[in-house]
Amino acid sequence: MPQASNFLLRRLAPASLARVAPHLSLVDLVAAEVLAEPHQRIERVYFPHSGIISCIVELSDGAAIETGMVGDDGVLGASQALDDKVSLNLVTVQIAGRASVMPSEKLRLLAAELPDFKALLIRYEQFFLAQVQQTAACNAVHDIDARTCKWLSRMHDLAGPDLLLTQELFARMMGVRRTSVTTVAGALQAAGLISYSRGRLHIIDIEQIRKRACECDDAVRSHFRRMFEELETATHKVRCA
Numbered sequence: 001m002p003q004a005s006n007f008l009l010r011r012l013a014p015a016s017l018a019r020v021a022p023h024l025s026l027v028d029l030v031a032a033e034v035l036a037e038p039h040q041r042i043e044r045v046y047f048p049h050s051g052i053i054s055c056i057v058e059l060s061d062g063a064a065i066e067t068g069m070v071g072d073d074g075v076l077g078a079s080q081a082l083d084d085k086v087s088l089n090l091v092t093v094q095i096a097g098r099a100s101v102m103p104s105e106k107l108r109l110l111a112a113e114l115p116d117f118k119a120l121l122i123r124y125e126q127f128f129l130a131q132v133q134q135t136a137a138c139n140a141v142h143d144i145d146a147r148t149c150k151w152l153s154r155m156h157d158l159a160g161p162d163l164l165l166t167q168e169l170f171a172r173m174m175g176v177r178r179t180s181v182t183t184v185a186g187a188l189q190a191a192g193l194i195s196y197s198r199g200r201l202h203i204i205d206i207e208q209i210r211k212r213a214c215e216c217d218d219a220v221r222s223h224f225r226r227m228f229e230e231l232e233t234a235t236h237k238v239r240c241a
């Protein structure tokens, strides 16, 4: 069952999943596909099973930087659907994969009927906001070597050790020049931590990558753990009351 590979769908109570699943359909996430333009309504909500979706802020001078990633740990577009809001960022597929999708209108109706579904969606959006805030601080303060390792660690968490990634995309996500990416990737390759050839990046030593990452790597992971542990405790209390 494809739902089993998305963290949020997997955590739904069986009765709620039985209500939600008939409205999900499976789609391919195609690399570089644009899922939403800034200020555009998101018509479909995405629950990825694999691959990575990126939220990107573009500036008027052509520069861009990634502010958040969604993979099989989350959902894209739920808060906009619940609140009938538009996308604030450009949203693209960074790493190809598959996702279950649901029309935004249907998600809004189901969330109104299923409190556990709504609670999961809101909890993920709180985590996503925490991730964006951490990324803002990281981009302002931490150096490119540590940021790159943090970014690779998060990519590894979501998509595993083999990543199809051009240097252009790498630079765009990090908000740096391509020459900086060449230097950083070259140093990681020389240290035996990654191999990188013709747009294929393979993470050889994730433990060393994590040691070189800034504190934001652990901070984002612990935000995620804490938020869903709290939700679990709250749900357990309601069930036992």
Ligand SMILES: [Zn+2]
Pocket (backbone or CB within 6 Å): 137, 138, 139, 142, 146, 147, 150, 214, 215, 216, 217
């Ligand atoms: Zn950082």
